[in-house]
Amino acid sequence: MDHNKEFQALIQKDRDLHQSQSWRGNLLGYLDKVKEDPSVARLAHARLYDVLIKAGVRDINIDDDPHGRRIYKDESIKVYDFFADEFFGIEKTISQIVRYFHAASLKGEESRQVLYLMGPVGSGKSSLVEKLHRGLEESLPFYAIEGCPMFEEPLHLIPRHLRKEFEKMLGVHIEGDLCPVCRFKLQHEYAGKYEEFPVSTIEFSKRSRVGIGVVPPVDPNNQDTSVLIGSEDISKLDLYSEGDPRVLELNGALNVGNRGMVEFIEVFKNEIEYLHCMITATQEKVVPAPGRHGLVYVDTVIIAHSNEAEWQKFKADHTNEAILDRIVVIRVPYNLRLSEEVKIYQKIIRHSDFRAHVAPHTLEIASMFAILSRLEPTNKCDPMTKLRLYNGEEVVEKGRSKKVDVQELKEGVKREGLSGISTRFIMKALDNALSDNTTGNCINPINVREALINMVKEADLPDDTRKQYLELLQDALHKEYLEILEKEITRAFVYSYQEQAEALFQNYLDHAEAYVNKSKVKDRNTKEELSPDESFMKSIEEQIAIIGSAADGFRQEVIAYLWAANRRGEKIDYRSYEPLKEAIEKKLITSVRDLSRVITKSRMRDEEQSEKYNVMVKNLLENGYCPSCVDVILKYAANNLWKD
Numbered sequence: 254m255d256h257n258k259e260f261q262a263l264i265q266k267d268r269d270l271h272q273s274q275s276w277r278g279n280l281l282g283y284l285d286k287v288k289e290d291p292s293v294a295r296l297a298h299a300r301l302y303d304v305l306i307k308a309g310v311r312d313i314n315i316d317d318d319p320h321g322r323r324i325y326k327d328e329s330i331k332v333y334d335f336f337a338d339e340f341f342g343i344e345k346t347i348s349q350i351v352r353y354f355h356a357a358s359l360k361g362e363e364s365r366q367v368l369y370l371m372g373p374v375g376s377g378k379s380s381l382v383e384k385l386h387r388g389l390e391e392s393l394p395f396y397a398i399e400g401c402p403m404f405e406e407p408l409h410l411i412p413r414h415l416r417k418e419f420e421k422m423l424g425v426h427i428e429g430d431l432c433p434v435c436r437f438k439l440q441h442e443y444a445g446k447y448e449e450f451p452v453s454t455i456e457f458s459k460r461s462r463v464g465i466g467v468v469p470p471v472d473p474n475n476q477d478t479s480v481l482i483g484s485e486d487i488s489k490l491d492l493y494s495e496g497d498p499r500v501l502e503l504n505g506a507l508n509v510g511n512r513g514m515v516e517f518i519e520v521f522k523n524e525i526e527y528l529h530c531m532i533t534a535t536q537e538k539v540v541p542a543p544g545r546h547g548l549v550y551v552d553t554v555i556i557a558h559s560n561e562a563e564w565q566k567f568k569a570d571h572t573n574e575a576i577l578d579r580i581v582v583i584r585v586p587y588n589l590r591l592s593e594e595v596k597i598y599q600k601i602i603r604h605s606d607f608r609a610h611v612a613p614h615t616l617e618i619a620s621m622f623a624i625l626s627r628l629e630p631t632n633k634c635d636p637m638t639k640l641r642l643y644n645g646e647e648v649v650e651k652g653r654s655k656k657v658d659v660q661e662l663k664e665g666v667k668r669e670g671l672s673g674i675s676t677r678f679i680m681k682a683l684d685n686a687l688s689d690n691t692t693g694n695c696i697n698p699i700n701v702r703e704a705l706i707n708m709v710k711e712a713d714l715p716d717d718t719r720k721q722y723l724e725l726l727q728d729a730l731h732k733e734y735l736e737i738l739e740k741e742i743t744r745a746f747v748y749s750y751q752e753q754a755e756a757l758f759q760n761y762l763d764h765a766e767a768y769v770n771k772s773k774v775k776d777r778n779t780k781e782e783l784s785p786d787e788s789f790m791k792s793i794e795e796q797i798a799i800i801g802s803a804a805d806g807f808r809q810e811v812i813a814y815l816w817a818a819n820r821r822g823e824k825i826d827y828r829s830y831e832p833l834k835e836a837i838e839k840k841l842i843t844s845v846r847d848l849s850r851v852i853t854k855s856r857m858r859d860e861e862q863s864e865k866y867n868v869m870v871k872n873l874l875e876n877g878y879c880p881s882c883v884d885v886i887l888k889y890a891a892n893n894l895w896k897d
Contacts, residue, residue: 274394277453283396283407284423291425293396294408297512297554298357298364300395304388305351309334313344339384340377341596342588349583350381357554360426363581365536369520370558372585375675378558381585382516385556386459389513394454395464401435402483402503403511404455404464406552410439410447429550433498433542457513466510466553470522481505481530485544496545503549507531507540510553520557521567531555532579558585561671586670587627591644594620597676598683609687612697612882614737618730619679619701625725627673629666633657637729647831649797654831674722682708693881698734699889702726738890742849743842745872746865750841751827757793757837758827762815764790765808796839797832807832850894 276286287294295303313330336347350368357364370378397404408427411419416427431439435450443450457464468480483505485495493499506515507530517523517531534540535555539548557580564582567573588594598616624643625636634642634657641648642662648655663669686696686704709722744750764785767774773782791804799807814830828834873883 271456275454276396277399277451279449279451280407280410281448283452284419286396287408287423287425291423294406294423294425294427295358296360296364296428297514297552298354298360300392300512301385301389301514301554302351302354302358304385304392305333305335305354307335335388336381336384339600340381341600342590342593343377343585346583346585347381353581353583354554365538365579367531367535367580368554368556369564369580369582370556370585371561371564371582372558373587373671373673373675374560375677376585376587376670378585379518382556382558385514386465386516389457389465390459392457394456395512396452397455397512398435399451399453400438401432402501403432403508403549403551405429405432405435405511405550407450407452409435409550410450412447429538429552432503432549433546434501434503437498462504462509464510464513466506466508466513466515468506468515468517468523468527470519471527478526478530479505479543481507481527482540482549483508483543498546501543501546503542505540507534507551507553508549510555511551512553514554514556517555517557519559519563521559521563525573528573528576531557532576536579584671587623587673587675589624589627589643589670591617591620591624591640594624598679601676601680602683607683607687608694610693610695610879610882612695612879612886613741613877614734615683615696615698615701617737618698618734619682619705621733622702622705622722622725622730623674623676623679625729626722627670629669631662631665633662636725637733649832649835678708679705693879693885695879695881697882697885698737699885702730702734735894738886739842739846739849739894740838741873741876741886742869742890742894743838743845745869745876746845746849747841754827754837754841757840758833761790761793761833761837762811766812769809769812793833793836793840796836796843799836849890 292299292303311332311334313332330344331348331351332344333347333351340347353363353368356362357366370381372378395404396407398407398410406429408419408425409429409431411427420427439445439447439450455463459465459467471477471480483501483503485500486502489500515534520528520531530540534551534553538550538552540551541547542549568577588597595616598620602611621640624640628636628639628643630636631639634648634655638648638655638657639662642655642657642659648657682701682704683696685708686700687694689700689704706723706726709719709726712719714722747753763774764787766772768785768787768790774785775782790808791800794800794804794807811830811833815825818829819825823829827837870883870887873886874880878886
């Protein structure tokens with residue numbers, strides 16, 4: 254019974270909200286509304302721009318984010334909260350979309366151009382448009398002429414000879430004309446008394462075809478422009494003449510999308526007549542009415558999308574120049590940042606019925622494969638290094654941070670992100686990996702990589718592409734996962750891993766600072782003043798191939814970097830300077846490697862070994878593994894990590 258009350262309360266709250274937002278009156282009452290708030294009469298582009306901005310806009314704070322600082326440098330990148338929870342790694346694409354709506358909302362040339370999203374399959378084109386649909390549906394109701402099949406702006410009722418005076422009084426620009434249906438009703442039902450014509454609020458709805466129209470690709474042999482502009486009701490031609498507006502069915506996509514938006518799916522699969530109708534709607538803001546009823550004014554945002562092959566084919570035909578000149582092209586490439594790709598799969602899994610356990614690093618390894626497949630080769634670095642640089646990571650080579658400008662890498666590759674493995678391919682692999690491990694109900698990097706290998710072998714791919722993908726999976730990602738796995742097992746073996754890493758870091762700093770300043774080290778316990786321990790420093794430096802005379806420069810760099818970071822107020826820990834972090838982690842791995850190898854590989858363990866093994870398993874379970882995947886990864890480590 255209590256549940257019934259909760260349900261009823263929720264229903265009533267929603268009903269009260271809708272009632273509070275609804276309004277019904279006549280044109281005079283609507284004019285008062287416009288006088289109070291001229292934005293209620295805004296055009297479609299301005300309405301959608303308001304939807305995008307209302308959710309919130311913020312700058313990416315790169316000062317507190319070293320990853321962001323490396324990726325964006327001095328670029329001014331904004332995050333639009335309307336898109337932030339669902340779209341990852343395509344900030345520039347989203348900025349271009351918002352810029353289009355901003356320019357169009359000011360009634361510039363872009364308000365008379367088609368917004369066209371071009372990109373590979375699964376890059377998010379349809380999802381971006383769907384998000385705009387939802388944004389309109391969740392926005393406040395709009396005011397429309399009651400009973401109009403096109404939900405048109407009530408200000409169209411004002412005769413043209415009075416519009417300038419009304420514009421001064423209301424502070425708005427009146428654009429557009431009545432549709433034939435409303436014109437007929439005004440003359441015959443209201444005797445021309447436009448001020449009495451009823452006006453009411455109406456809500457955007459894709460399913461009810463209110464303010465949102467969708468045009469799927471149609472069979473070229475069976476195309477009919479009625480899908481766009483409606484038709485004449487043949488059954489009424491017995492009652493009315495062909496020129497009578499009462500025979501009109503203004504239910505085409507461009508009619509129902511008036512005041513909102515119209516989406517053209519796989520736009521260039523349609524015949525040229527369709528495209529001319531689309532261009533007329535956006536450029537001239539009119540479409541032909543069915544039969545002999547002249548032109549009908551439309552105010553709508555037209556968004557089209559297709560893949561790159563369709564675009565290139567259409568662009569190559571010089572007879573399409575007039576249409577090309579009226580299109581704003583925005584590329585929607587695949588994401589190229591590892592951290593953002595992981596978020597994409599986390600989002601998809603969160604919104605699905607996928608309830609299996611996902612072992613640590615599973616999505617990371619799958620995402621690495623997806624991004625590596627999308628990168629174009631460069632002579633400045635290898636693909637895995639490029640992946641890390643694009644992710645804003647500091648890459649260490651021979652004890653030095655690799656100095657490669659990310660922007661320069663991106664400038665040399667115009668098509669990067671327009672080909673490669675799609676998110677759908679990866680999700681299928683996750684599903685396949687789970688179906689092969691239903692008993693454990695768990696996916697892990699090992700079975701997902703195996704699923705990806707099988708899918709690549711079976712996929713319809715060119716031989717050289719298949720070979721490249723298999724090399725990535727069987728070589729590069731195999732080695733990468735073994736490195737990750739060794740770190741995971743080391744962390745599980747070393748009691749309080751972070752404290753030990755921090756202790757090594759602080760100890761190294763004390764000795765390196767004394768060495769650079771030619772001073773003594775004060776022992777923290779005995780308070781003795783000692784000479785810097787060079788053998789200790791070397792034991793860490795040699796982990797990243799810093800030997801001989803290179804040690805002096807490295808120690809100076811470490812102290813200078815951390816001193817500058819401290820002056821900027823940054824928190825200092827063992828992860829602060831990437832080369833030193835890598836050296837410390839390798840030192841810890843080396844210190845337990847033999848113990849890890851013996852205990853993990855051994856089938857017969859003595860009491861002490863069993864205790865350490867059990868502690869390691871317990872730590873792995875606490876770090877996000879489940880009993881099923883712990884068993885799998887430890888067997889994998891025994892077979893692959895420490896070869897005798």
